[in-house]
Amino acid sequence: MPKGFLEVGCSTGHILKTCGGECGIDLSKRRLSVAKKLNVALASATHLPFPDKSFPAVLLPEILEHLDPFEAVKVIKEALRVGREVYFTVPNMEVVDKYKGDPDVDYFLVSPEHVWFVSEQSLNELFRMAGCKIQYRKVHAFFCGKVLDSDQQNSLKAVILAAGYSTRMKQNKHTLKLNNETVIQRQIRLLRENGIEDIAVVVRPDDEELNRILDHEKVRKIHTFTDHKDAFKELIATLQYLNSDTLILLGDLVYTEKALKKMIETKEHGITVFGVTEPTKWCNKEWAKPGWHGEIFAVKLSGFYVKLAEALFKAMPNKYYDLWNIPLQLNLPIHQVEECLDIDNEIDYETAKRLVEKNECICGKT
DSSP states (O other): OOSSOEEETOTTSHHHHHTTOSEEEESOHHHHHHTTTSSEEEOOTTSOSSOTTOBSOEEEESOGGGSOHHHHHHHHHHHHHHBSSEEEEEEOGGGTTTTTTOTTTHHHHHOTTOOSOOOHHHHHHHHHHTTOOEEEEEETTEEEEEEOOTTTSOOOEEEEEOOOOBTTTTBOGGGOEETTEEHHHHHHHHHHHTTOOOEEEEEOTTOHHHHHHHHHHTOEEEEOOOOTTOHHHHHHTTGGGOSSOEEEEETTEEEOHHHHHHHHHOOOSSEEEEEEEOGGGOSOGGGOOTTOOEEEEEEEEOTHHHHHHHHHHHHOTTOOOOGGGHHHHTTOOEEEOOSEEEOOSHHHHHHHHHHHHHHHHHTTOO
C-alpha cells in the first residue's frame, strides 16, 4: 500500500503511525485523544471531509463488518472518491471454529459489534453493491484486498471443463481434496481472488457430488453428457456462453496464483495457448512430471476468435477431436506456465497435495 494513505477508523493510530499513513479519521473522541500527536480528525466515514482523489490510497481496516451493508456501501464509495486506491481488511468469519480461543484473532471474529456475517460470498456481494470488483487473499483469519479500478476490473470469463471422469483413477478428479477444499473449489477460489467473477463449469447432470459443490459455490453450470475424453464436446456445450474474452481451463488443473496471473495478464488478441514444453528445462522442476514431454493446460479466446471458435464448433458438432492437439496442429505458440499440473493418476495427486501445501504455507494462506 502506498505511503501517505488515509486510514478510515484509525482508532488510536497504531496502523497510521507504523505504516506511514498521512491522516486518520474516527468517530471516537476517546480513541483519538490517544492519537493526538498524529494527524487525525473526528469525522464520519460516510462523509469524508476531503477533496476528490486527495490521497494516494484509503485504508478500511476491519470497519465494514461493523456497519449495516448499505452504510458500508456508502463508506466504500466515499473511500473511492477521496483515494486513488482503496484497500481493506475484514475478518473471515467462515473460519471462526478454527481460531476459537486464539487470543490474537478470536475477538475480531466473534465481536458482538459485528453487524453482518463476513464470508467470501457476502464480501463479494457487498462490493458488487458498491459497483466495483475486488482482488483479495485469505490471510490467516482475514480477507485482505483492494478495490480494482476500471482498468483493472477483469472482463475475462472463465470456463472450467469438468464433465470428464478418470478411467485411471476410477473417480472424479475434480472433487479430490487439496488441504480443506476440492480441486474444483480451489480453481474457483483462485479465479475469484484474481478478479474473475463470471465463471462457468461444464458438468454432467448426473454427477451429484460435483453439482452440489457448484451449487454451494454459486457458479454457472453448463450441463452436458460427454465421453470422458471428449473435451471438444464439452466446449460445444458452452456456445451460448462464449460471447466475450474467455479463459478455458481443464477441470483437474492445480496451479499457483503466479501461474494463473500469467494466464490472465498475457495480452494477445486471438487464441492464446498456455502449457508446457520441455519441462526438464523448468526453473521449478518440482512441478514437472517424470517422463513428461509437455502438455496444454488452458486456452484463452479473445475478440474475433471467440466467434471463430463458435463457428468451428457448430460446423463439426459430431466429430471427435483431441481439443488440446488442435493448437499444436495449427503451430500456435505455447506460453510457458511452469507451476501448473493436471492430475492424471495417484502419483500426480500426491505431488499436487505436497506442492499446494508447500506453496500456500509460503504465501501465508490457510
